[in-house]
Every structure is written in structure tokens, then in C-alpha cells.
Amino acid sequence: EAQVTQNPRYLITVTGKKLTVTCSQNMNHEYMSWYRQDPGLGLRQIYYSMNVEVTDKGDVPEGYKVSRKEKRNFPLILESPSPNQTSLYFCASSSRLAGKSLNYNEQFFGPGTRLTVL
Amino acid sequence: AQKITQTQPGMFVQEKEAVTLDCTYDTSDPSYGLFWYKQPSSGEMIFLIYQGSYDQQNATEGRYSLNFQKARKSANLVISASQLGDSAMYFCAMRENGAGSYQLTFGKGTKLSVIP
Numbered sequence: 001e002a003q004v005t006q007n008p009r010y011l012i013t014v015t016g017k018k019l020t021v022t023c024s025q026n027m028n029h030e031y032m033s034w035y036r037q038d039p040g041l042g043l044r045q046i047y048y049s050m051n052v053e054v055t056d057k058g059d060v061p062e063g064y065k066v067s068r069k070e071k072r073n074f075p076l077i078l079e080s081p082s083p084n085q086t087s088l089y090f091c092a093s094s095s096r097l098a099g100k101s102l103n104y105n106e107q108f109f110g111p112g113t114r115l116t117v118l
Numbered sequence: 119a120q121k122i123t124q125t126q127p128g129m130f131v132q133e134k135e136a137v138t139l140d141c142t143y144d145t146s147d148p149s150y151g152l153f154w155y156k157q158p159s160s161g162e163m164i165f166l167i168y169q170g171s172y173d174q175q176n177a178t179e180g181r182y183s184l185n186f187q188k189a190r191k192s193a194n195l196v197i198s199a200s201q202l203g204d205s206a207m208y209f210c211a212m213r214e215n216g217a218g219s220y221q222l223t224f225g226k227g228t229k230l231s232v233i234p
Contacts, residue, residue: 031220042122042209042224043163050220058221090163094220106153107222109163 002027006091006110013081014118021076021113023091031094032074033107036060036087043090049074081117089113121145122210124225131200132233138185139195139228141210149215152193153222154184157207166208169193197230205232 004025013019025032033048035058045058049068063085065077074093078085092107123142131137143152154166169177169184177184185194197204207229211222 033221035224040226042226043211043222044224045221048221088161092163092222106165106168107220108165109155112161112163114161 002108004091004093004108004110006089006113008113009111010114012116012118015082016080019078019081019115021078021089021091021115023074023076023110024072025074025091025093025108026072027093027095027108028071029093029095029108030071032068033058033092034064034066034074034076035090035092036085037090037112038087046076046089081115083117085115086117087115089115120225121223122212122225124210124228126228127226128229128231130231130233131197131204133202134199136196136198137200137230139197139208139210139230141193141195141225143191143193143210143212145191145212145214147214147216151213151215152184152186153211153213154182154193154195155209155211156204157209157227158203159206163209167195200232202232202234205230 007022030051034046035043037043044060046064047066049055090112091110094107121144150171152169156164167177167179167182167184169186176186181198183196207227209227210225
């Protein structure tokens with residue numbers, strides 16, 4: 001089954017304790033991305049990766065790091081979490097689909113990780 | 119300026135009735151895609167429908183259709199014959215091809231409640 005997986009699904013941690021949220025996709029997608037969702041703000045992009053070893057900042061990258069050493073994995077790292085990073089996090093992946101419109105890039109979302117930083 | 123605007127924070131609809139969720143967008147890129155996602159209370163993001171800027175016809179997917187008015191820069195989602203399971207948050211999103219980042223820019227969402 002084609003899917004994007006995230007772990008953990010729920011995490012409660014304390015300020016300053018480094019954590020990593022893993023993301024993995026089995027669709028051989030080139031593009032992967034992290035979003036955070038906050039009430040009233042919709043989803044905002046944190047970082048994205050166009051391919052292995054290629055990453056770039058999204059709209060809200062401060063306080064986050066990512067890496068893309070393998071095509072299937074795109075972990076999100078919070079080196080020193082703070083309470084304002086309490087949020088719902090989504091990983092997503094997509095690829096250009098043969099035969100589809102050039103503009104078509106459905107992004108497949110993971111189930112989300114609900115993070116609370118105390 | 120916001121790239122995606124959803125002006126209805128919340129909507130109510132009677133079961134079996136049709137409902138329109140509004141979305142306007144702002145871009146100078148001639149090549150772009152518009153998406154609608156559904157987010158039920160369980161939290162997952164479910165892709166509903168897509169419209170490309172060069173598509174001549176409005177997109178349809180089952181009970182979902184997209185009322186695409188390019189000159190007005192609007193991409194409203196129409197749900198026909200509403201069901202109780204349609205109660206959820208709905209997000210409109212846009213991808214601009216010229217940006218080269220594959221980024222989806224989301225609106226703030228509309229919470230739809232279907233009344234029995």
C-alpha cells in the first residue's frame with residue numbers, strides 16, 4: 001500500500017530536549033515536505049526536499065532542521081524545542097505523474113504527529 | 119497579501135443539500151494547480167479534487183466539483199448531497215509552477231458541519 005508514515009504520532013516533551021520526528025514514504029517520490037498546522041493558520045511549510053541531499057527552507061523554518069540522506073526518509077529535527085513549537089506536524093511527498101497534467105502534483109500526507117512542548 | 123483566502127470560517131448545511139465552500143487565490147504565475155483537502159476530526163489530510171490552471175473544464179470527483187472561475191481567481195468547492203461524514207475542515211491550496219518548489223500554500227480552512 002502506497003503511504004507516508006510518521007513516528008511518533010503523539011509526543012509530549014519538555015523545553016530543550018532534542019527530538020526527531022521520522023517520515024518515510026514507499027512511493028519513490030522525489031519531493032518531500034514538512035508542514036505544521038496551527039488553529040486558525042492552516043498549514044505552513046517548514047522545509048522541503050526536491051531530492052536526496054537537496055533541502056530548502058519553507059515559510060517557517062526557524063527552530064527546525066531536516067536531512068535527506070535517502071530518498072524514502074525525511075526526518076524533522078527539533079534541536080531545542082520550545083513551547084511555540086507545539087503543533088500538529090505533517091509530512092508529505094509527491095512526484096510528477098506520467099500522463100498527467102504538468103501541474104498535477106498531488107501531495108500524499110502522513111497521518112500527522114501531534115507534538116506538545118511543555 | 120494572502121495567496122489563498124477562505125472567507126468562511128464555519129458553514130452549516132442540511133443533510134442531502136448541496137454546499138459551496140469559497141476559495142479565492144492570488145498569483146501572477148500563469149501555470150498553477152488548485153487543490154482541495156478534507157481534514158476530519160481524526161486529523162488526516164484527504165485529497166479531494168484538483169484543478170489545473172490550463173484545464174478547460176471544471177474538475178469533478180464523485181460528489182465533489184470545483185467551480186473554477188479563472189478571471190475572478192476563484193476555485194470554489196461544491197459538495198452535492200451532503201452526508202454526515204462530510205463534517206470536517208476543508209482546505210483550499212495552491213501550487214505555483216513557476217516557484218519551482220512544489221510548495222502547497224494553504225488557506226486557513228472552513229469548518230463544515232452537516233446537520234441531520
